[in-house]
Amino acid sequence: MKNNKSETVLRYFNSIAGKYDFLNSFLSFGLHHLWKRSSIKTAALKQGDRVLDLCGGTADLAILAAGAVGTSGRVTLYDFSPEMIYAGMFKISKTPFVQTVNFVCGDAEEIAASDDSFDTALIGFGLRNLSNMEKGLREVHRVIKPGGKLVCLEFSQPVFPLLRRLYDIYSFYVIPFAGKVFSGSSDAYNYLPLSIRKFPLPEKLSSIMQDAGFSNIIYKRLTNGIAVIHAATKL
Numbered sequence: 001m002k003n004n005k006s007e008t009v010l011r012y013f014n015s016i017a018g019k020y021d022f023l024n025s026f027l028s029f030g031l032h033h034l035w036k037r038s039s040i041k042t043a044a045l046k047q048g049d050r051v052l053d054l055c056g057g058t059a060d061l062a063i064l065a066a067g068a069v070g071t072s073g074r075v076t077l078y079d080f081s082p083e084m085i086y087a088g089m090f091k092i093s094k095t096p097f098v099q100t101v102n103f104v105c106g107d108a109e110e111i112a113a114s115d116d117s118f119d120t121a122l123i124g125f126g127l128r129n130l131s132n133m134e135k136g137l138r139e140v141h142r143v144i145k146p147g148g149k150l151v152c153l154e155f156s157q158p159v160f161p162l163l164r165r166l167y168d169i170y171s172f173y174v175i176p177f178a179g180k181v182f183s184g185s186s187d188a189y190n191y192l193p194l195s196i197r198k199f200p201l202p203e204k205l206s207s208i209m210q211d212a213g214f215s216n217i218i219y220k221r222l223t224n225g226i227a228v229i230h231a232a233t234k235l
């Protein structure tokens with residue numbers, strides 16, 4: 001591992017993998033499922049597509065994508081945490097998509113794939129965790145085919161000031177407490193709200209994507225901006 005942030009993030013995800021899905025649903029009141037479905041709708045996947053689910057973790061997006069691309073399509077879930085991948089593999093083994101989804105354990109900042117390999121790349125709550133987001137985005141741009149799409153789902157901050165205040169209280173007090181109780185890791189769930197606060201707001205992220213080579217960048221706020229979907233094209 002190349003630097004402190006990557007090592008720390010890897011340790012967090014390896015340690016919470018077994019409780020990740022439960023805590024995601026519990027802490028987001030199930031909303032993350034709606035946000036993920038909305039991301040897949042934005043991706044407008046077609047039968048036969050080749051899809052990269054970068055930072056794919058426990059495979060929620062990969063499962064939705066596999067349903068959309070059909071048996072002639074392929075979904076590659078790419079993640080650097082073996083424990084998250086095992087949890088994802090276990091979930092896929094309970095679906096009809098075992099042949100459609102393959103798993104690669106590797107670093108999103110150095111994607112082990114040829115140029116122009118995928119029709120679409122999905123990143124669900126992953127970009128924020130990279131130590132060098134710009135490098136990761138350049139890598140995603142490299143491995144997408146010309147005309148291909150990036151769809152990125154990430155946390156952000158509510159637009160309404162009152163909701164932002166409430167969300168701050170929730171994320172800085174409730175989330176670390178529940179994270180510690182249910183996963184045993186207060187560090188991982190202290191890191192979560194801090195990483196969201198440090199992450200660029202939607203306009204800024206659009207310009208970072210543009211600098212990485214993407215065009216036609218649009219974004220959509222979900223649940224008053226708690227989550228945001230960015231879609232971008234490689235021309």
Ligand SMILES: C[S@@+](CC[C@H](N)C(=O)[O-])C[C@H]1O[C@@H](n2cnc3c(N)ncnc32)[C@H](O)[C@@H]1O
Binds near residue numbers: 006013078125
């Ligand atoms: C918050 S989880 C998101 C998982 C899944 N995409 C979802 O939406 O539920 C972030 C995932 O990114 C992975 N990750 C973080 N940094 C990474 C990196 N540099 N390379 C590959 N995977 C990374 C973590 O291991 C973790 O599984």
